[in-house]
Amino acid sequence: xxxxxxxxxxxxxxxxxxxxxxxxxxxxxxxxxxxxxxxxxxxxxxxxxxxxxxxxxxxxxxxxxxxxxxxxxxxxxxxxxxxxxxxxxxxxxxxxxxxxxxxxxxxxxxxxxxxxxxxxxxxxxxxxxxxxxxxxxxxxxxxxxxxxxxxxxxxxxxxxxxxxxxxxxxxxxxxxxxxxxxxxxxxxxxxxxxxxxxxxxxxxxxxxxxxxxxxxxxxxxxxxxxxxxxxxxxxxxxxxxxxxxxxxxxxxxxxxxxxxxxxxxxxxxxxxxx
Amino acid sequence: xxxxxxxxxxxxxxxxxxxxxxxxxxxxxxxxxxxxxxxxxxxxxxxxxxxxxxxxxxxxxxxxxxxxxxxxxxxxxxxxxxxxxxxxxxxxxxxxxxxxxxxxxxxxxxxxxxxxxxxxxxxxxxxxxxxxxxxxxxxxxxxxxxxxxxxxxxxxxxxxxxxxxxxxxxxxxxxxxxxxxxxxxxxxxxxxxxxxxxxxxxxxxxxxxxxxxxxxxxxxxxxxxxxxxxxxxxxxxxxxxxxxxxxxxxxxxxx
Numbered sequence: 001x002x003x004x005x006x007x008x009x010x011x012x013x014x015x016x017x018x019x020x021x022x023x024x025x026x027x028x029x030x031x032x033x034x035x036x037x038x039x040x041x042x043x044x045x046x047x048x049x050x051x052x053x054x055x056x057x058x059x060x061x062x063x064x065x066x067x068x069x070x071x072x073x074x075x076x077x078x079x080x081x082x083x084x085x086x087x088x089x090x091x092x093x094x095x096x097x098x099x100x101x102x103x104x105x106x107x108x109x110x111x112x113x114x115x116x117x118x119x120x121x122x123x124x125x126x127x128x129x130x131x132x133x134x135x136x137x138x139x140x141x142x143x144x145x146x147x148x149x150x151x152x153x154x155x156x157x158x159x160x161x162x163x164x165x166x167x168x169x170x171x172x173x174x175x176x177x178x179x180x181x182x183x184x185x186x187x188x189x190x191x192x193x194x195x196x197x198x199x200x201x202x203x204x205x206x207x208x209x210x211x212x213x214x215x216x217x218x219x220x221x222x223x224x225x226x227x228x229x230x231x232x233x234x235x236x237x238x239x240x241x242x243x244x245x246x247x248x249x250x251x252x253x254x255x256x257x258x259x260x261x262x263x264x265x266x267x268x269x270x271x272x273x274x
Numbered sequence: 275x276x277x278x279x280x281x282x283x284x285x286x287x288x289x290x291x292x293x294x295x296x297x298x299x300x301x302x303x304x305x306x307x308x309x310x311x312x313x314x315x316x317x318x319x320x321x322x323x324x325x326x327x328x329x330x331x332x333x334x335x336x337x338x339x340x341x342x343x344x345x346x347x348x349x350x351x352x353x354x355x356x357x358x359x360x361x362x363x364x365x366x367x368x369x370x371x372x373x374x375x376x377x378x379x380x381x382x383x384x385x386x387x388x389x390x391x392x393x394x395x396x397x398x399x400x401x402x403x404x405x406x407x408x409x410x411x412x413x414x415x416x417x418x419x420x421x422x423x424x425x426x427x428x429x430x431x432x433x434x435x436x437x438x439x440x441x442x443x444x445x446x447x448x449x450x451x452x453x454x455x456x457x458x459x460x461x462x463x464x465x466x467x468x469x470x471x472x473x474x475x476x477x478x479x480x481x482x483x484x485x486x487x488x489x490x491x492x493x494x495x496x497x498x499x500x501x502x503x504x505x506x507x508x509x510x511x512x513x514x515x516x517x518x519x520x521x522x523x524x525x526x527x528x529x
Binding site for chain 1 (some may be wrong): 320321322323324325346348349350351355372373375376378380382383384418419420
């Protein structure tokens with residue numbers, strides 16, 4: 001019997017994870033998001049996957065970069081950052097670096113600036129190639145909308161429609177539950193002919209793996225992903241069934257810190273400390 | 275009707291970003307405004323609107339001598355909502371250092387490029403260092419990252435420009451190469467030197483350090499002709515000259 005070797009076996013799976021909003025904190029839903037990112041990266045990169053943050057949309061703020069390293073620095077992975085505003089201090093071969101990653105994570109901020117700076121540095125073509133090579137693309141907020149044809153950005157102050165890279169068809173609106181004015185602008189835009197798409201609450205996400213519809217995920221009870229579409233001018237939102245991502249146990253405390261906390265608790269109980 | 279005095283002061287490097295304790299270039303540009311309490315707006319776009327840089331600007335341009343503001347294009351929800359109105363109401367627009375490629379990209383996205391031209395034409399003095407100097411010219415040599423690159427700026431000044439033009443620098447070598455390959459002639463400035471243009475003409479070169487110079491570069495046949503320009507030191511020549519303090523900067527001195 002002939003074994004059929006199709007092209008599909010050699011074409012890497014194209015994967016994008018779009019998140020409505022999260023932080024890199026030690027809170028349970030944030031830990032759940034980190035765990036998912038590590039898992040996706042590990043499925044491609046094995047034991048020590050390479051994970052790179054592009055903090056461009058924030059203007060490469062130290063805060064965003066530091067919180068990324070605090071989330072991934074002690075984990076089984078090789079974290080790095082590509083800070084386009086800091087290349088002067090730390091030159092790097094952008095293309096080689098990006099294409100050697102297992103997962104590229106794009107942080108939040110200004111969608112307008114993100115795309116403008118990427119265009120100036122020719123990053124878009126590198127990301128599109130990375131995606132086609134099976135490198136997972138991920139991000140939250142502006143870093144999620146950038147993969148779509150369009151999004152709703154507050155880059156200029158009030159929420160306005162803006163174009164993205166268009167790797168994914170349709171549109172995305174983030175922080176859906178938290179920012180009613182952004183959601184309202186999105187519903188208006190879809191009603192006015194913006195390509196239909198999705199709304200994502202903070203801690204909700206959509207994962208595309210290859211062709212077909214994405215799967216919805218949620219890291220916090222109640223956080224939802226919505227399909228947003230327009231039929232004859234009527235815009236409809238329908239929540240998507242989502243898989244819950246449980247938070248992993250917090251990383252074990254270092255022995256000395258644990259000891260310190262035990263003593264502090266004892267002292268507190270004894271009334272030595274306020 | 276008299277046309278507005280169009281002025282640009284392009285620092286090779288210097289001012290509060292690079293010369294802590296030496297305010298000569300910053301004082302010079304403030305003085306050009308002839309306003310008692312000039313309105314000065316800082317554009318830190320080339321640094322990605324780095325917080326520490328904005329803080330240092332406000333320290334250098336304190337409230338007792340000017341009315342300072344800044345525009346963060348990464349945080350548009352704060353600050354003036356009408357960028358054009360705000361920029362056109364200034365006496366001086368001061369552009370910080372960093373990545374000139376990113377600077378131009380972000381400016382285009384927010385329409386700042388055309389607003390700055392309008393500001394210049396209406397008499398707002400424009401200045402800046404490094405990336406904030408290169409941006410005003412038709413062509414520029416950027417050495418921000420990796421090998422020096424040739425790129426197009428806003429083109430208010432129809433010349434090429436090279437900053438941090440120190441003796442034996444890679445940028446200088448690259449600039450000569452680009453000129454031989456057809457880049458238009460232009461100007462270079464060392465750290466501490468500033469090219470002051472009125473209209474499209476170079477008016478004078480001033481410096482915050484006694485040795486800093488500006489240069490004119492042209493191509494004759496396949497030969498680059500470099501000419502040092504007489505430079506006015508803005509300080510007291512007899513005073514002991516303190517070496518500029520190196521600043522722990524992330525982005526400002528690059529371009």
